[in-house]
Amino acid sequence: MAQFTFTNNTYAGEALAGFMASTLLEADSVKRGLLTVINDVKARKVILDVDDDVVLQNPSGIFTDQGTTAHQTESYLDPVVYEFMKQEQWDKLAQSWEAQALKPGAFMDYEGVVDLSDFMVQRYLTKIQIANERLYWLGKSATKEAAFTADFPGLLPSIAAASGVYKVGLSKPATSLAATAIDANGIVTVTVADTSTLADGDVVTITGVTGTSKDTTNGAPGIPIQGQSYFIQIAGATSFKLVRNYNEVNSRKPATFSGTATAVTVNYINVSNVLQVLGSVYAQLDPADRIQEDFNLQIPLHVGYAYAQAQANKALNVINAFTDMKKMDYLGIPLQIMNHWQANTILGARSSNLFLGVDLLGDASELSTVYLKPYTNDNVVRMKARMKAAVNFKFTNELFYLSA
Numbered sequence: 001m002a003q004f005t006f007t008n009n010t011y012a013g014e015a016l017a018g019f020m021a022s023t024l025l026e027a028d029s030v031k032r033g034l035l036t037v038i039n040d041v042k043a044r045k046v047i048l049d050v051d052d053d054v055v056l057q058n059p060s061g062i063f064t065d066q067g068t069t070a071h072q073t074e075s076y077l078d079p080v081v082y083e084f085m086k087q088e089q090w091d092k093l094a095q096s097w098e099a100q101a102l103k104p105g106a107f108m109d110y111e112g113v114v115d116l117s118d119f120m121v122q123r124y125l126t127k128i129q130i131a132n133e134r135l136y137w138l139g140k141s142a143t144k145e146a147a148f149t150a151d152f153p154g155l156l157p158s159i160a161a162a163s164g165v166y167k168v169g170l171s172k173p174a175t176s177l178a179a180t181a182i183d184a185n186g187i188v189t190v191t192v193a194d195t196s197t198l199a200d201g202d203v204v205t206i207t208g209v210t211g212t213s214k215d216t217t218n219g220a221p222g223i224p225i226q227g228q229s230y231f232i233q234i235a236g237a238t239s240f241k242l243v244r245n246y247n248e249v250n251s252r253k254p255a256t257f258s259g260t261a262t263a264v265t266v267n268y269i270n271v272s273n274v275l276q277v278l279g280s281v282y283a284q285l286d287p288a289d290r291i292q293e294d295f296n297l298q299i300p301l302h303v304g305y306a307y308a309q310a311q312a313n314k315a316l317n318v319i320n321a322f323t324d325m326k327k328m329d330y331l332g333i334p335l336q337i338m339n340h341w342q343a344n345t346i347l348g349a350r351s352s353n354l355f356l357g358v359d360l361l362g363d364a365s366e367l368s369t370v371y372l373k374p375y376t377n378d379n380v381v382r383m384k385a386r387m388k389a390a391v392n393f394k395f396t397n398e399l400f401y402l403s404a
Helices: 015-025 090-100 116-138 153-161 274-284 302-314
Strands: 037-040 045-051 071-077 082-087 166-169 176-182 186-192 205-212 229-237 238-244 261-268 296-298 331-336 346-350 354-358 367-369 380-393 400-403
Touching: 015 116, 015 380, 071 380, 116 153, 116 380, 153 380, 153 400, 186 261, 261 331, 261 380, 274 302, 274 346, 274 400, 296 302, 302 331, 331 400
Parallel strands: 037 354, 166 400, 296 331
Antiparallel strands: 045 071, 082 380, 176 186, 176 261, 186 238, 205 229, 205 261, 229 238, 296 346, 346 400, 354 380, 367 380
C-alpha cells in the first residue's frame, strides 16, 4: 500500500511514517475496501446526506420544477486521539528478536543496531491493527484494548441505535431458545425445546436475562451477561455449557461466572439455520442496494464456518464436498467474513456508505521509537503510537442490520 510521510518534531528517535499508516489503514476491513477512508480529518467533518424523489413530468417549453423538497441531513466524523505506549528492556529484546541477526560467536546482549522498524512490525503492529479493527466496528465499550476516556461508539452500536436502519432480530423459533437457568458454572438449561439444533462449537448470544449472572472471565466484579456471546459445548439433551466468551477468541480464556439467572433467551446462527437466515436476509434487502457493486453482507467468522458446512452438507453426489474451499457469497452477493466482529450479526451495507476518518499528516498522528541509552544511559526502548480516527455512516435507509 502507499506509504505516508510526516514530520515528527517532538520525539527524539526514529519516526516510522510507513508504519503509522499501517496501524490505521491496514485493519482487516480497510484492506478489503469495506470502509471509505477520508484523510486529513483534523476536527469535526460534516458528511452531507441528500435525498430526493424523481418526478417524470409532461414536456414543457417553460421550466417547471418538479415540486419536491430535497431532504438534507448531516452526519459527522468526530476524530478521537488515542495512544499506545510501551517500554521494553533492551537486553531482553536482544535474546528473542535480534539474536538471529548477530554474527556467529558474538552475542552482544547490551549493544547493537536498534532497527526498531522491524521490531515494531514483529512485536506490536499486528496487535494494534486488530485493536483498531475492533474499535472501528465494536466501539470502545466492547474493545478491551481501548482504555482511553473519549467516546468512540463504533459502527455497529451506532447503526443499532440509529432510526431509519432496517433492523431484524433473531427472536424466532428457528434462531432462538428459551432457557430457565444459568448456574454459576455457566450451564444453561433450556425449557420447552431441546439442544438438538445446537452443536459443540456453536456461538450463542444471551439476551432477556433475569437474575444476577455476570461474566467474570477478566476478574471480579464482572460484566453483565446480557448481550454477551459464547462458544458452547452440549452438556445434555436440554442443557449446554458456556465455554468461552466470543470476545476472548484471541486470548482463549475460559469463561467464568458469578451469580445465576432464572430466565434468558439464547440466540444463534449455526449450521441448522444459516441457509434459512441468509434466505430471509436476501428477501428483505432493498433491490436498489443489493445490485450495487460495492454492496456486501458482512458476517462474523462463526457464521462463515456455518455457511461453509451447510454448503458441504447440501452437496449431494459432489466429489470433494468436504475438502474444497467454499465460495463465500449468497445468490451473487459477496459475504465478507469479519474476523474481529460481533457474534450473530449480519450487516448489509455499501462501502461508500461507511466512513473511516483519519489524519495521517497531522501533529496528532505519530509512531516513533527511541533507544534511551545514548540519552539517559537507561538500557530500554520506548515506543509510542498516537492515532486519530473516527467512524460513521451516511444513509441509514440503505443499511440492513440483523442481530440478537
